[in-house]
Amino acid sequence: MRRGIVAANWKMHGSRALVASLLGALREELSGKVLCELVICPPSPYLEQARQLLSGSTLQLGAQNCYIHARGAYTGEVSASMLDDLGCRYVLVGHSERRALFGENDALVAQKFEAVQAQGLVPILCVGETLRERQDGRTAEVVMAQVQAVIDRSGVAALGKAVLAYEPIWAIGSGLSATPEQAQEVHAYLRGQVGDLAQRVARRLPILYGGSVKAANAAELFGQPDIDGGLIGGASLEADEFAGICRSWQGRKG
Ligand code: PGA
Numbered sequence: 001m002r003r004g005i006v007a008a009n010w011k012m013h014g015s016r017a018l019v020a021s022l023l024g025a026l027r028e029e030l031s032g033k034v035l036c037e038l039v040i041c042p043p044s045p046y047l048e049q050a051r052q053l054l055s056g057s058t059l060q061l062g063a064q065n066c067y068i069h070a071r072g073a074y075t076g077e078v079s080a081s082m083l084d085d086l087g088c089r090y091v092l093v094g095h096s097e098r099r100a101l102f103g104e105n106d107a108l109v110a111q112k113f114e115a116v117q118a119q120g121l122v123p124i125l126c127v128g129e130t131l132r133e134r135q136d137g138r139t140a141e142v143v144m145a146q147v148q149a150v151i152d153r154s155g156v157a158a159l160g161k162a163v164l165a166y167e168p169i170w171a172i173g174s175g176l177s178a179t180p181e182q183a184q185e186v187h188a189y190l191r192g193q194v195g196d197l198a199q200r201v202a203r204r205l206p207i208l209y210g211g212s213v214k215a216a217n218a219a220e221l222f223g224q225p226d227i228d229g230g231l232i233g234g235a236s237l238e239a240d241e242f243a244g245i246c247r248s249w250q251g252r253k254g
Helices: 015-032 044-054 080-085 096-101 106-117 129-135 139-154 158-162 180-197 199-204 215-222 238-248
Strands: 005-009 037-041 058-063 088-093 121-127 163-166 206-211 227-233
Touching: 005 088, 005 206, 005 238, 015 037, 015 044, 015 058, 015 096, 015 238, 037 088, 044 058, 080 088, 080 106, 088 106, 106 121, 106 158, 121 139, 129 139, 139 158, 139 180, 158 180, 158 199, 163 180, 180 199, 180 206, 180 215, 215 227, 215 238, 227 238
Parallel strands: 005 037, 005 227, 037 058, 058 088, 088 121, 121 163, 163 206, 206 227
Antiparallel strands: none
């Protein structure tokens, strides 16, 4: 059976006070109490504080981004080796905000994916279509092209040590989640495409759904056969809401 993962993407939100209160509450409510992996991705300046607060708990640390090189004259960037040093296990790669606002194309995302794995960390590769692309019937083509760029560079076997996150761009931060059926359709398609190349990799590949997941809709989404957890933005900044989402995992697939 595939492992379930619920990951919190705090984006550019937080302060030392919020990190302390939110992680304190989540540790209390969730550590050792849910059956899926839990990953917290705070902004990078707070990784060390988060590492200390999560130490000894079952919650894991992740980062939201990293650069392609391990070190060098790259002002403002953070490397996978630094994230490793700070205790991160996961790194988000290719989030749609990075693609849209910071000009990250498929080739750069594939390089980042490779850099994360080269450091022994686990990339969470985010893919998703715009509303226009969905309306034009191009969802499958767009999301698979984003995955294919990584396969072309690292090989399909590399997905065996990675996580995919399907995040329709029109659902992110909009309050308008994909329906469980819409999400399941894309997840099944992606798994099928990967399966055509490597069945074993596809069967084990966790595919998370992201985009306006809340405690109120998580159980329905997580109940779909190819949805293996969630990548949670806004709702991950409220302890009760995020804990509710994580608990929705329980009992989902028998
Ligand atoms: P959202 O964001 O849950 O606020 O829609 C999800 C994401 O961008 O990862």
